[in-house]
Amino acid sequence: MRNAILNLEASRIREVANAGLGRKDVLAFWFGESDEVTPDFIRQAAIDSLSSGETFYAHNLGLPELREAIAAYASGLHGQVTADRIAVTSGGVSALMLAVQALVDAGDDVVAVTPVWPNLTAQPAIMGAKLRCVPLKPVDGAWTLDLDALLAAITPSTKLLIVNAPNNPTGWTLSREEQQSILEHCRKTGTWILADEVYERLYYEPTPNRCAPSFLDVAATEDRLVVAHSFSKSFLMTGWRLGWLVMPSAMTEHMGKLVEFNTSCASVFTQRAALAALARQDEVTPRVVAHLKTCRDTLVPLLQAVPQVRVSPARGGMYAFFQLEGHPDSLVTAKRLVAEAGLGLAPGEAFAPEAQGWLRWCFASKDLSRLAEGVRRLENWL
Numbered sequence: 001m002r003n004a005i006l007n008l009e010a011s012r013i014r015e016v017a018n019a020g021l022g023r024k025d026v027l028a029f030w031f032g033e034s035d036e037v038t039p040d041f042i043r044q045a046a047i048d049s050l051s052s053g054e055t056f057y058a059h060n061l062g063l064p065e066l067r068e069a070i071a072a073y074a075s076g077l078h079g080q081v082t083a084d085r086i087a088v089t090s091g092g093v094s095a096l097m098l099a100v101q102a103l104v105d106a107g108d109d110v111v112a113v114t115p116v117w118p119n120l121t122a123q124p125a126i127m128g129a130k131l132r133c134v135p136l137k138p139v140d141g142a143w144t145l146d147l148d149a150l151l152a153a154i155t156p157s158t159k160l161l162i163v164n165a166p167n168n169p170t171g172w173t174l175s176r177e178e179q180q181s182i183l184e185h186c187r188k189t190g191t192w193i194l195a196d197e198v199y200e201r202l203y204y205e206p207t208p209n210r211c212a213p214s215f216l217d218v219a220a221t222e223d224r225l226v227v228a229h230s231f232s233k234s235f236l237m238t239g240w241r242l243g244w245l246v247m248p249s250a251m252t253e254h255m256g257k258l259v260e261f262n263t264s265c266a267s268v269f270t271q272r273a274a275l276a277a278l279a280r281q282d283e284v285t286p287r288v289v290a291h292l293k294t295c296r297d298t299l300v301p302l303l304q305a306v307p308q309v310r311v312s313p314a315r316g317g318m319y320a321f322f323q324l325e326g327h328p329d330s331l332v333t334a335k336r337l338v339a340e341a342g343l344g345l346a347p348g349e350a351f352a353p354e355a356q357g358w359l360r361w362c363f364a365s366k367d368l369s370r371l372a373e374g375v376r377r378l379e380n381w382l
Contacts, residue, residue, distance in 0.1 A: 004128050011118060012331055012350035020338040027374045028344035030334075032117075032168060032318060033238040034292075034364035038273075039284055042237065045276035049269035058265040060256040062088025062244070066271045069278045070244050077200075077209050078216035084249045085221070087256065088271065090263045092198050092230030092243035097123050098258050099194050099226045099245060100160070104129045108159040111191075113150065115143070115321075115351035115358075117168045120196060124160070135354045136172055141312035141322065143170040147178055154182075156189045164196035166203060166212050169321045169351050169360040171314020173203065176213045183218055183225070192224040198243075201234040201285050203316040204293045210286075212316050222248045233318065234285045235277045242270045292318055295363040295371065302375040303361075308382055320361040321348070328357045341381035343374055 013030055020026040037043075061067065067083040074081035089095040096119065104110060106128030112121050114133045124131050134150045136143040154161055161182070165174040174182075186193055195215045203212035219225045230243040247255060259265065277284060299320050300313045311322035327333040330347035337343040348358030365371055 004126055008122055008125065009118075013118075013346045016331070016334045016338060016347060017344065019335050020344050023338075023342070025342045026338060026344050027342060027370055027377065029362045029365070029374060030344045030346045030360075032362050032364075033232070034236055034288070034318070034366070036236055036288075036364075036366045038236045038240070039277075041280060042235070042273045042277045042284075046269040046273040049272035054268040054272065056268065058268050058271065060259040060265055061252065062086070062266060063268065063271045063275075066275055066278075069275055073278050073281070074216065074246060077211050078214050081216065081246060082249070084252055085246050087245045087247070087252060087259065088266050088274075089243045089245060089259065090266045091241035092196075092228055092232060093119055094241075094263060095228040095230070095243040095245045096120065096194070096196060098255060098262060099228060099247075100124055100127055101258055101262075102251070102255060103160050103192050103194070103226070105159075109155075109157050110160045110162065111150075111153050111158055112162040113145065113164070113167075115167075115170055115348070115355040116162075116164050117196075118350055120162050120164060124162070129159070133352065135352060136167075136170060138310075138323070141310040143167070143172045143321070145172065145174070145178065147181060151181065151185045154185060154189055154191055158189060158191045160192045160194055161186060162194045162196070166199040166314075166316025168199065168317055169319050169346070169348070169355070169358075171317045171319060171321060173205075173212050173316045176217065179213055179215055180218050183215065183223065186224065190224070192226065195225065195227045197227055198230040198233055199317045200229075202289060202292055202318055204289075204296065204313075205315055216246065222250065224248070226251075231274050231277060234288060235274075235281070236284065236288060237273070237277065240270045240273060242266055242274050291366075292364055295365055295368065296320070298368050299361065299363045299371045299375070302372060303378075306375065306379055306382070318362055318364045320363055321355075321358055322361070323358050330356055330359055334359060337378070337381060341377045343377045343381070
């Protein structure tokens with residue numbers, strides 16, 4: 001087996017979750033998903049598809065009508081995006097892996113902004129790339145980017161920049177000005193940008209287009225930019241495993257070849273569900289975002305009232321990322337909280353070494369009382 005695979009670290013989030021499996025008394029906030037079921041009309045679209053016998057292969061790049069619908073959706077948020085730039089994928093994770101496979105050779109120089117969801121740093125490692133991380137810095141519980149440090153790290157030898165904003169786990173979000181500076185710099189160095197923007201709709205600042213700043217807002221059609229998205233978060237469809245990529249049109253045909261050799265295609269019935277979700281998006285996403293903001297605004301003040309906690313409200317995403325003073329080993333702390341308090345959180349070290357001593361709390365809870373009970377358990381444990 002390749003050393004790159006042997007040396008991969010297992011998910012620390014899963015390690016903590018496994019410690020609590022089978023315990024009904026554990027309040028679980030470790031995974032990045034809402035506990036709300038996918039809306040009925042989305043599920044019914046999949047049922048209808050299966051009932052009509054749509055159990056066969058689809059086009060590698062996705063159903064033409066879904067690609068058109070995604071293009072229209074993206075255009076409504078960011079200006080014109082055409083369907084010939086869209087590839088439907090079997091989940092956002094697959095979208096990101098496909099992009100890395102398409103852009104990175106063994107030995108290539110890759111830069112990533114961290115802390116970040118561990119898949120984004122594992123994927124270039126799987127390809128044998130040389131990964132360099134530029135860490136965000138915490139200030140009073142909020143994480144910020146040293147833009148000069150990031151630009152200095154991106155040189156003409158840098159093949160790919162990976163950036164996730166709104167960020168999992170920190171909630172940090174790029175400004176439009178920062179995106180413009182990064183894009184202009186990467187144009188000069190010839191560096192590709194892989195932007196994970198799956199949380200763009202889960203954004204709590206007032207904006208005219210109802211989402212976080214996107215590289216699609218500032219990039220030209222054929223810039224070296226690939227943007228990854230997912231139906232998981234904004235449409236309550238985590239288990240459906242459906243995502244998409246936006247890329248330069250010259251790249252799309254080749255991405256279809258990669259999809260063929262990875263998964264062949266996304267299942268038709270999940271794509272029918274996605275079509276229903278997009279057709280009635282205003283019935284889902286605005287409500288989800290409003291509720292998540294209520295969740296954030298319920299949880300964060302409760303955490304801020306705990307003397308040992310340092311936390312700031314996230315501008316985007318679905319997480320409270322907080323520092324727990326006096327508990328520097330986040331994995332040990334997370335496991336103890338499961339065993340001793342019945343509270344399931346994700347350890348900060350899963351996202352980057354600089355996040356040691358931090359914990360991630362997914363606040364996407366249908367029942368707000370679960371959040372209050374979780375804080376009560378944390379306080380009692382402390």
